[in-house]
Amino acid sequence: MVQILVFIGVIALFAVFIYNGLVSSRNEVANVMGAVDATLKKRFDLIPNLVATVQEYAAHEKATLTELTALRTKAMTPGLSPGEKLQVEQQLSSALRGLMVQVEGYPDLKANSNFLHLQQSLHETEEQIMAARRAYNAAVTHYNNRVQGFPGSIFAAMFGFRPENVLRTAEAEKGNVNVKNLFRT
Numbered sequence: 732m733v734q735i736l737v738f739i740g741v742i743a744l745f746a747v748f749i750y751n752g753l754v755s756s757r758n759e760v761a762n763v764m765g766a767v768d769a770t771l772k773k774r775f776d777l778i779p780n781l782v783a784t785v786q787e788y789a790a791h792e793k794a795t796l797t798e799l800t801a802l803r804t805k806a807m808t809p810g811l812s813p814g815e816k817l818q819v820e821q822q823l824s825s826a827l828r829g830l831m832v833q834v835e836g837y838p839d840l841k842a843n844s845n846f847l848h849l850q851q852s853l854h855e856t857e858e859q860i861m862a863a864r865r866a867y868n869a870a871v872t873h874y875n876n877r878v879q880g881f882p883g884s885i886f887a888a889m890f891g892f893r894p895e896n897v898l899r900t901a902e903a904e905k906g907n908v909n910v911k912n913l914f915r916t
Contacts, residue, residue: 780849
């Protein structure tokens with residue numbers, strides 16, 4: 732009788748450890764996604780300042796500036812899934828790269844200290860976004876390994892844990908950038 736109780740206790744303890752590990756991994760994914768969101772918010776806060784600075788010098792680049800503003804608004808929409816956030820983020824990155832290439836035609840703007848500071852801040856933020864995306868993907872991979880591996884998969888199925896998707900780069904973003912096209916207005 733004592734042996735049966737000890738065996739049941741060991742199994743229960745084992746289940747608790749696996750469950751707590753799954754919860755911990757899921758919470759890490761949520762935490763890292765929060766870091767991605769915070770970094771994206773930093774980028775979104777920089778964009779109006781960048782747009783306002785560039786507008787003073789580049790009134791005819793209105794389409795690019797309008798696109799940036801629209802993408803920023805879309806990216807701040809509550810309830811976007813990580814995949815939708817990634818898609819908007821990639822569109823925003825592309826639009827920002829295009830704007831930076833267009834700015835090359837404005838020597839006064841390139842020398843403007845406010846613009847230079849904004850450009851540097853944006854560059855640093857883009858680096859932080861890449862780092863946050865890598866951290867998110869690492870956390871998701873760790874979580875998915877726990878959810879899909881044995882014996883975690885048994886407990887994950889019992890408690891409703893489901894694998895998460897890593898953030899992927901869209902096919903359009905993987906190709907070479909045609910800089911010539913970016914200079915066309």
